[in-house]
Amino acid sequence: MYLPETVKVNNQNHLTMAGVDLVQLARTYGTPLYVYDEDLIRHNCRSYRDLLAKSYPDSRIAYAGKAFLTMAMCRLLQQEGLSLDVVSGGELYLAYKAGFPMEKIYFHGNNKSASELKMALELGVGRIVVDNRAELAQLAREAEKQGRSAAILLRVRPGVSAQTHHYIQTGQEDSKFGLGLSDGQLMAAVKEALKSPRITLCGLHCHIGSQILEARPFFLAAQVMVAALQEIHNKTGVALPELNLGGGLGIRYTREDRPYSRSDFLQMLARAVREKAEELNYPLPQLTLEPGRSIVGEAGLTLYTVGHVKELPGLRTYVPVDGGMTDNLRTALYEARYEAALANRVVGEPLQKVTIAGKACESSDIMIRDIELPAPQSGDILAVFSTGAYHHSMFSHYNRHLRPAVVFLSRGQAALVAERETYEELARLERIPAHLQLEQDAREEASGQ
């Protein structure tokens, strides 16, 4: 049996997290349930911030909201002094509603809409990370219209391939994100931005991918980006003061994963930037990183209730749970692997090799293939670990499943931060146009139903 450091077992043989009995928690809030160790998220925020500042004093951490974002999370980030990376009008709106300081926002996206750019300017976000030249021109026009100026970074494709699932590689030459270096697109955008009276070009950005477990691609990207800053300096005479190297540090999902230590990672990145800047005699830029997964991933787990176990003699035993690819899309997207335990009978005999199946109508909705657990039975509570990043935020309404609730745990207490969706919520935005009305609709309306 494998248990991550985030959980413990109490004297009732129940799993606990942050001092809270997870069986009790499932009874109170129902399942599926996204559960977070709030103290661990805070610890991760602080350690990122403080460790980077130790190696590189002029630095910032901007949490990548796409990993997991709720209004409570925005408040936590604000309390911990982090900046925030958002990638859509929706994420920006949530941060705004939570009262997050707009000047600490980095607004991303490879295809921001006109209304998203307008909104970002109106709300006064700190940095807009511009993806391409057409967007730059559109932003300049919108800024002119609003009589405001836009502080931007330009997103660069550094031409570095990271060893990760190809769906989450983003820094290679053939990528939909950012401006190319070798094709002259970056330099052209820089010149356009410097000429534009409503645009303040502050620096460059790159993000090479996610769930990266090795140092080399980060190191290479850092060096390529400092060299790009230097080239801009040579060609335009302008030394851009900011460099944002994105996120991407991998985490532990299974016992086999060996993530790169956060402190080594930050020291290595700081060194890569400093050494290259010294070599090229470039003034040290302010350094920003945008971790998402490595702040919330291991701090989260999901609780499910086991349904009717199905034995296929000689083949396998399927253990169905009351969630699946709708609350954990990563299995279907990347064949992601997980560890799990029974929260109500953590240690038990006999062990049985089973396959955890989701409840969506897709054969690919398998959460964990071949895991050994104390023979699961209907009604058991299953905890799947390391589900804090790209789970709640990737939720899908396929089969009209309801989005699970989210709770934060801290020092033995649970706090609800997102309610479970209801069937009424599902129908709320639906309309039945006039030509599909039935006689009974008119009768029901007349009787006030």
Ligand SMILES: Cc1ncc(COP(=O)(O)O)c(C=O)c1O
């Ligand atoms: C621009 C940008 N920054 C940061 C991140 C966060 O990456 P991670 O969650 O791997 O740290 C992403 C993720 O895709 C991203 O696209």
